[in-house]
Every structure is written in structure tokens, then in C-alpha cells.
Amino acid sequence: MNHTLRVLYHMVKADFLERVRRYSFLVILAGALYLAYGVIAEKVWILVGDGYRGVYNSAWIGMLMAICCSTFLSLCGFYVVKNSVERDSTTRVGRILAATPMRKEFYTVAKTVSNFAVLASMVLVLMAAAVAMQWLRPEARPISLWKLWSPFLLIALPAMFVTGSLALLFETLPVLRGGVGNVIYFFVWTFGLAAGAESSFDDPAGIGILEISTRRAMERMNPGGGKNSAFSLTIGGEHASRTFLWNGVDWTLHVVAWRLTWVAVGLGVALLASVFFHRFDPARESIKGKKAKEKNKNTAVDDLSLTVEPAQPKLGYAALTPLGPRGHSRFARLVLSELSLMVKGLRWWWYAVAAGLLVAEFVSPTPQAREGVLLAAWIWPTLLWSQMGCRESRYATQSLIFSAESVLYRQLAALWTAGIVVALVTGAGTGLRLLVSLDWQAVAAWFAGALFIPSLALALGVWSGSSKLFEALYTVWWYVGPLHQLPSLDFVGGSRASSSPGLYLILAAGLLLASCLGRRRQVAYG
Amino acid sequence: MKLTIDHVSKRYGAHTLALEDFSLELGPGVLGLLGPNGAGKTTLMSILATITRPTSGTIRWNGTDLAAHPNAIRSVLGYLPQDFGVYPNLDAVEFLEYLAAVKGLDSATARRRIDELLNLVNLTEVRKRLLGGYSGGMRQRIGIAQALLNDPSLLIVDEPTAGLDPEERVRFRNLLSDLSGERIVILSTHIVSDVEATATDIGLISQGRLVAHAAPEDLLAAVEGKVWEWVMPSSELNAAKHQYLISNTARRSDGVHVRLLSSQPPPGTSPVAPTLEDAYLFCLSEHRSGVAA
Numbered sequence: 001m002n003h004t005l006r007v008l009y010h011m012v013k014a015d016f017l018e019r020v021r022r023y024s025f026l027v028i029l030a031g032a033l034y035l036a037y038g039v040i041a042e043k044v045w046i047l048v049g050d051g052y053r054g055v056y057n058s059a060w061i062g063m064l065m066a067i068c069c070s071t072f073l074s075l076c077g078f079y080v081v082k083n084s085v086e087r088d089s090t091t092r093v094g095r096i097l098a099a100t101p102m103r104k105e106f107y108t109v110a111k112t113v114s115n116f117a118v119l120a121s122m123v124l125v126l127m128a129a130a131v132a133m134q135w136l137r138p139e140a141r142p143i144s145l146w147k148l149w150s151p152f153l154l155i156a157l158p159a160m161f162v163t164g165s166l167a168l169l170f171e172t173l174p175v176l177r178g179g180v181g182n183v184i185y186f187f188v189w190t191f192g193l194a195a196g197a198e199s200s201f202d203d204p205a206g207i208g209i210l211e212i213s214t215r216r217a218m219e220r221m222n223p224g225g226g227k228n229s230a231f232s233l234t235i236g237g238e239h240a241s242r243t244f245l246w247n248g249v250d251w252t253l254h255v256v257a258w259r260l261t262w263v264a265v266g267l268g269v270a271l272l273a274s275v276f277f278h279r280f281d282p283a284r285e286s287i288k289g290k291k292a293k294e295k296n297k298n299t300a301v302d303d304l305s306l307t308v309e310p311a312q313p314k315l316g317y318a319a320l321t322p323l324g325p326r327g328h329s330r331f332a333r334l335v336l337s338e339l340s341l342m343v344k345g346l347r348w349w350w351y352a353v354a355a356g357l358l359v360a361e362f363v364s365p366t367p368q369a370r371e372g373v374l375l376a377a378w379i380w381p382t383l384l385w386s387q388m389g390c391r392e393s394r395y396a397t398q399s400l401i402f403s404a405e406s407v408l409y410r411q412l413a414a415l416w417t418a419g420i421v422v423a424l425v426t427g428a429g430t431g432l433r434l435l436v437s438l439d440w441q442a443v444a445a446w447f448a449g450a451l452f453i454p455s456l457a458l459a460l461g462v463w464s465g466s467s468k469l470f471e472a473l474y475t476v477w478w479y480v481g482p483l484h485q486l487p488s489l490d491f492v493g494g495s496r497a498s499s500s501p502g503l504y505l506i507l508a509a510g511l512l513l514a515s516c517l518g519r520r521r522q523v524a525y526g
Numbered sequence: 527m528k529l530t531i532d533h534v535s536k537r538y539g540a541h542t543l544a545l546e547d548f549s550l551e552l553g554p555g556v557l558g559l560l561g562p563n564g565a566g567k568t569t570l571m572s573i574l575a576t577i578t579r580p581t582s583g584t585i586r587w588n589g590t591d592l593a594a595h596p597n598a599i600r601s602v603l604g605y606l607p608q609d610f611g612v613y614p615n616l617d618a619v620e621f622l623e624y625l626a627a628v629k630g631l632d633s634a635t636a637r638r639r640i641d642e643l644l645n646l647v648n649l650t651e652v653r654k655r656l657l658g659g660y661s662g663g664m665r666q667r668i669g670i671a672q673a674l675l676n677d678p679s680l681l682i683v684d685e686p687t688a689g690l691d692p693e694e695r696v697r698f699r700n701l702l703s704d705l706s707g708e709r710i711v712i713l714s715t716h717i718v719s720d721v722e723a724t725a726t727d728i729g730l731i732s733q734g735r736l737v738a739h740a741a742p743e744d745l746l747a748a749v750e751g752k753v754w755e756w757v758m759p760s761s762e763l764n765a766a767k768h769q770y771l772i773s774n775t776a777r778r779s780d781g782v783h784v785r786l787l788s789s790q791p792p793p794g795t796s797p798v799a800p801t802l803e804d805a806y807l808f809c810l811s812e813h814r815s816g817v818a819a
Binding site: 391401 | 578596600603610614616620624627635639643646669701
């Protein structure tokens with residue numbers, strides 16, 4: 001093994017082991033396995049043409065599970081692996097690497113391969129699960145390993161490579177590195193899948209190839225009759241009424257070359273990421289840091305000048321202002337502090353957009369404000385809410401804060417209240433209109449939403465220690481539930497039919513309780 | 527005012543015993559907690575600051591058990607951890623105001639104390655600079671300021687001078703001396719000179735156990751007549767290192783001046799006055815010999 005490959009191997013291995021030993025990996029893996037179970041239990045299926053599904057043979061099960069990987073895993077997996085550069089930065093290992101002769105291109109390619117290795121390990125687990133699944137569902141025998149596994153190898157794995165490279169690109173681009181990138185990726189993913197399904201070219205998720213192959217099988221079964229060429233991956237909803245036999249994709253050289261092209265595209269993305277990669281230069285690591293430096297240029301004295309001051313303090317400790325009587329009545333001040341911490345660093349345009357949305361809530365007709373503008377107003381502060389509950393671990397301030405008196409209830413309650421204030425203020429236009437119209441059911445739904453969102457953020461932040469889980473889950477939930485007014489998932493309550501204020505009030509209370517339990521776990525003495 | 531640590535042990539996992547049957551009773555004054563890396567100092571500090579629970583044993587503050595009433599100590603505690611973070615988008619004043627709110631201080635007093643504390647730790651000039659732009663030493667001074675916000679009766683500082691330049695280190699030592707009086711200060715460090723300058727009591731900790739707890743004078747008395755200086759050619763230094771416990775060496779024109787600890791004077795040596803560093807090395811060596819035996 002030559003030197004470069006050996007270094008690549010060790011970098012990928014170290015990174016891989018570090019990540020698969022994390023709790024988040026197991027959670028996503030469990031989710032992926034549940035998805036695999038969903039395939040066999042017919043909770044997830046593909047509908048072709050006029051309500052057809054394939055007979056559960058090796059080809060169909062392999063295709064179904066592979067497409068679940070290339071769609072769902074490319075979304076969840078992105079958030080799992082989008083931390084490889086960040087981790088090297090926070091652990092300071094990056095600075096050690098930066099002092100070696102390693103080239104930036106090599107680093108970004110190695111990190112992409114490492115991202116891919118993590119995602120591929122999940123695919124491998126699902127490949128093994130696929131065998132078990134077909135054995136458990138004896139609709140068609142025998143098990144053909146090539147037909148079962150080829151979609152994983154040629155559909156899912158290239159999709160995982162693209163996902164891994166995109167995660168790295170997002171990490172190296174300063175604008176996309178944080179929460180904004182997490183939210184944007186969801187929309188990139190959504191529109192990417194939609195565009196791929198419409199396109200006549202092969203898409204990273206491989207939907208096009210499978211659609212063409214299943215359509216041909218339908219045409220063979222029913223020549224001239226298959227006018228409906230629908231191909232949809234479905235969770236829940238209507239089951240297939242008829243079956244057809246599909247024996248898998250004809251893996252011609254052309255098709256295989258298309259799929260391998262996506263690996264080349266992933267490599268290209270990794271090389272592109274090297275252009276933006278900061279090589280752990282502290283001056284380039286954070287946009288905020290850069291801005292802070294610029295801001296400080298005019299106001300701050302150089303650190304060196306501090307050393308020429310006399311060694312004796314200007315003021316002795318005994319001369320400090322004595323403390324007044326302390327009590328527990330400072331809750332409002334703590335809420336204000338939490339609120340100020342939450343909005344700290346926001347630029348003027350953030351407020352401009354929030355104010356614009358608030359005005360739009362006031363001036364739009366009530367139904368439009370409730371179904372449309374409020375949704376935008378409550379997706380806009382996602383990155384404010386996502387800091388809740390995890391700020392202490394993110395900035396390593398736990399030991400300073402968790403040693404304070406009554407911290408479990410006072411600080412957590414203040415943080416929760418601050419999150420609710422953000423929801424109430426940004427959604428105030430709609431709330432007031434609903435109050436004026438005396439539509440109490442809608443007011444209850446609006447209020448339940450305002451309680452539910454920060455409660456969800458707080459619980460996920462406390463338990464995951466990261467803002468990412470809320471950013472990903474909330475965006476997906478917002479898209480699936482409120483935007484499509486899906487009953488029981490619509491936490492905003494956009495319409496009478498879809499709103500369930502009682503459910504979301506109960507959920508908010510449950511999530512608050514979960515936050516308290518999570519924080520109790522973090523604080524040695526509750 | 528009394529802090530009682532009673533048979534406290536802390537175990538991480540099945541094999542790591544960070545603290546073992548640790549007992550100590552403290553009254554007002556500065557306790558310098560000395561020990562090598564990995565001795566268990568930070569674990570003890572973390573337990574006293576109510577960040578970590580001990581596996582066994584009890585800690586009492588003025589007779590109140592912390593396991594049942596952690597707020598008894600939290601309300602009077604100032605804690606500077608060894609590793610801590612700051613919010614990079616806040617300036618010094620905003621950060622301290624936030625922590626003052628968390629500690630339940632009223633805003634008028636907090637504002638005045640923050641100004642005064644920033645002056646005390648010499649950060650007034652950069653009070654409006656975002657913390658993300660602070661150097662390591664400046665962050666450490668912010669840590670010192672936050673620990674003093676609530677005028678603590680119990681001040682726990684873990685490696686407080688790490689990252690400070692020599693001048694700031696002297697300033698901090700002076701501050702610690704100012705602080706002593708009607709409060710308990712626990713200063714954990716492996717820098718003997720920090721302890722030498724400020725501590726009224728010294729605790730030596732090694733391998734999770736309390737090796738010694740005494741006044742500095744008593745520790746020095748224990749090595750009186752056991753510290754020697756030996757001038758030798760540099761070629762003999764390696765052999766001497768194998769034979770004796772050496773606390774310092776200095777190369778001069780007449781050879782290497784070796785400071786060593788021994789009950790019996792080696793030939794050609796002259797007695798010298800012991801320092802706290804000598805006492806520290808001697809106690810640790812005795813403890814390790816005892817454990818090995």
C-alpha cells in the first residue's frame with residue numbers, strides 16, 4: 001500500500017470509528033432498520049401506474065430498500081455526517097493536521113470518503129436486513145442475492161457518496177456551515193428529489209432508472225394500456241390493489257456508467273470543497289469571528305498594551321460593591337437575559353424580514369395569514385429556537401452555569417419562556433387577528449403552536465446537545481405537517497380540519513417535562 | 527464557616543478510581559491543592575462545585591449535606607473551572623450580566639460589580655470587545671471575574687493561572703491574598719509557586735488520595751536537613767539521577783549544581799534551605815514508595 005493510500009486509510013478509519021461510536025449513529029441506524037421493517041410490513045411502499053406494486057421478490061425488496069436509503073438516508077445521513085471538519089476544529093486535532101504536509105484536496109477527499117464510509121455502513125446493515133426481510137415475507141422465493149443487493153450497490157451507494165460530499169461542501173462553505181445550511185439542505189434535498197423524478201436523466205437518488213425499468217415491466221405486462229406512468233414512494237395512505245412481476249433493473253454498461261458518474265460528481269464536489277476549506281486557520285474558521293475582529297479593530301486595544309499596566313489592581317477586592325439581598329424574584333431579568341442571548345449576533349436583515357412578515361400577518365386576510373404568512377413567520381426563527389437547551393454544551397459553559405443556585409428550574413424555565421416570547425412576537429399578527437375574529441378554536445391552535453415549537457426545540461437541544469436535530473426535524477415537520485396541512489402533524493393549525501390544539505398542548509407539556517428530565521441528568525444535583 | 531469532605535470516592539467506569547476515600551475539613555483561609563497531573567484535583571473541584579456527584583461519601587457545608595441540599599453551597603459558591611467556554615458573540619459586560627442573572631443578582635448591584643471586577647482583572651479597556659476575539663489569558667481573567675460576581679464565601683479555582691502571563695499571574699496571586707479572610711478559597715494547581723505565594727494550608731493529592739494536609743511551614747519542616755546541593759561534572763549527572771531524588775539542576779562554569787533530597791548527605795554535598803517544591807517532591811516520592819511497597 002503506498003503512502004498516500006495508507007494515510008487515507010488511517011484518516012478514514014479514525015474518523016469512522018470516532019463517529020460510529022456515537023449515540024447519534026445508533027439512533028439513525030435504528031431509524032434505518034425501522035424503515036426496512038416498514039418496507040416488509042407494508043408501511044412504506046412504491047406505487048406504480050394505476051395502483052400496482054411489485055411482487056415481493058428479491059428485485060422488488062432490494063429496490064424498495066435501496067430507494068429508501070437513497071432518499072431518506074440521504075436526508076438524515078447528511079445531518080449525521082455533517083460534522084467531520086467541525087469536530088477536527090473543536091477537538092483542535094485539525095490544527096495538528098494543518099501543521100503536516102497534507103494537501104487541502106487530500107483532506108477534503110479523505111473526509112468525503114469518511115462520510116461515505118459512515119453512510120455506507122448503514123447501507124451494509126440494511127443489505128443484511130434485506131435478506132432477513134425477504135425470508136420473513138415469503139411472497140416470492142428463492143432469494144437472489146444479486147437482484148437483492150445490486151440496487152444497494154448501484155443506486156444507494158453512489159447516492160451516499162454524493163450525500164457525503166455535499167455534507168463536506170456545506171461544512172467548508174462559511175454561509176452553509178451552521179444552522180442556515182441545515183435548513184437549506186432540506187430544501188435542496190426536496191427539490192433535488194422532485195427535479196430528479198421529473199428529469200429524463202439519471203438523478204443521484206436513482207429514481208429515474210427505477211421508474212423507467214418498472215414502467216417497461218408494466219408495458220410488457222399490459223402492452224399499450226399503461227398510460228399512467230406514476231411512480232411514487234409512499235408512507236402510509238392507500239395500499240396497492242394489484243401486483244405485477246418486476247425482475248429488476250437491466251444493469252447495462254450505460255446504466256452502470258451513469259451511476260458511477262455520481263461518484264465522480266461527489267469527488268468533484270469534494271475537490272470544490274477544498275477551495276473553501278480554511279485549513280484550520282483561526283482567522284478563517286468562523287465568519288462571526290472574522291466579523292468580531294473587524295468590529296474590534298477600531299475599539300479594542302492590542303492585548304500587548306495590557307502588559308504595560310501596573311501589576312497592582314486599580315481597585316482592591318474589599319472595595320467592591322457589596323451584594324444586596326438576593327432572592328428568587330429575578331426571573332423576569334433572567335428571561336430578558338436569555339432572550340438577549342438568543343438574538344445576539346443577528347443582523348439587521350433578520351429583523352427586517354421578521355418585521356416584514358409581522359406586517360404581512362396584519363395586512364393579509366385572516367385565512368391567508370393563518371395558512372401562509374404565519375408558516376413563514378414561524379420557520380424564520382428556526383435558528384434562534386435551535387440554540388435552546390444546547391447552547392451550554394456547544395460553548396462549554398455548563399460548569400459556569402450548572403453550578404448556579406436553582407439552575408434546573410430557573411434557567412430552564414427562563415429559556416423556555418424566552419422561546420415562547422419569540423414565537424408569540426413573530427406570530428403576533430396572526431394571533432391578534434384570530435383574537436379579534438373570536439375564532440377560539442383557531443386561537444387555541446395558534447397558542448398551542450407557540451408553546452409547542454420552543455418546547456420541541458428545548459427538549460431536542462437538551463437531549464441531543466446539538467442544534468442540528470431540531471433544525472432538521474423541525475424543517476421536515478414544518479414541510480410535511482403545516483405546509484401540507486396534514487392532520488395531526490399540523491402544529492400551526494393552518495385549517496380547522498388539520499389543527500389539533502389539544503394534542504400540541506399536551507405534547508408541549510410532555511416536551512417540557514422531557515427537557516427538565518434531560519437537564520436533571522446534566523446537572524449532578526437536580 | 528466549614529466545609530467537610532467525608533470519605534469521598536469517585537469512580538469512572540469499572541476501572542478508574544479518580545478519588546479514593548478522601549477526607550478533609552476546611553475553615554476560612556486559602557487551601558493550596560497540589561498534585562501531579564491526573565491526581566484527582568479536578569474531580570474533587572468538580573464534586574465540590576456540585577457539577578459531579580461522588581460515588582460515595584458525603585460533603586457538608588456548615589453541616590448541610592450537599593446531596594440533599596446542593597443549593598446551600600451553590601448560593602455562596604464562586605467557581606472557576608479548569609476548562610470553560612464563553613459565548614463568543616457577547617462582550618465581557620454582556621457575558622457577566624448574563625451570569626449575574628443566572629446567579630440571581632439584582633441588576634443595579636450586578637452592573638456596578640461587573641465594572642469593578644473588570645477593573646480588578648484589568649479588562650476595562652476591552653470590556654466592549656466580543657469574547658470571541660479574546661486571547662486565552664483574557665478569557666481566563668473573565669473566568670476569574672465571573673467567579674467573584676456573587677462575593678462567594680467558597681471560592682474554588684482550578685488551575686487559575688493557566689494561560690496568564692507572569693504579570694497577570696502576580697496580579698492574581700495578590701487578588702487571592704486579598705480574598706482570604708472570612709471565606710474558604712480552594713486553589714488547585716500543579717504550579718508550586720502559586721501555592722507558595724498564597725496558601726495558608728496545603729493539601730497534597732496523589733492517585734486520588736490525600737497524601738498530606740498541613741501548613742506550609744510544617745511541610746517545610748518535614749524536609750529540613752534533607753535537601754542538599756552537589757556540584758558535579760555533567761558526566762556524573764545521569765548516575766546521580768538514578769540514585770537520588772533530584773529537585774533541580776543548573777549548569778554553571780564549575781559544573782552542574784544539583785539539588786537533591788536525601789535523608790543522608792552524599793559525600794561532597796552541602797545542606798541548603800528547603801523550598802515548598804522540595805517538600806512537595808519529597809512527600810510524593812514517599813507516598814509512591816509506600817504504595818509500591
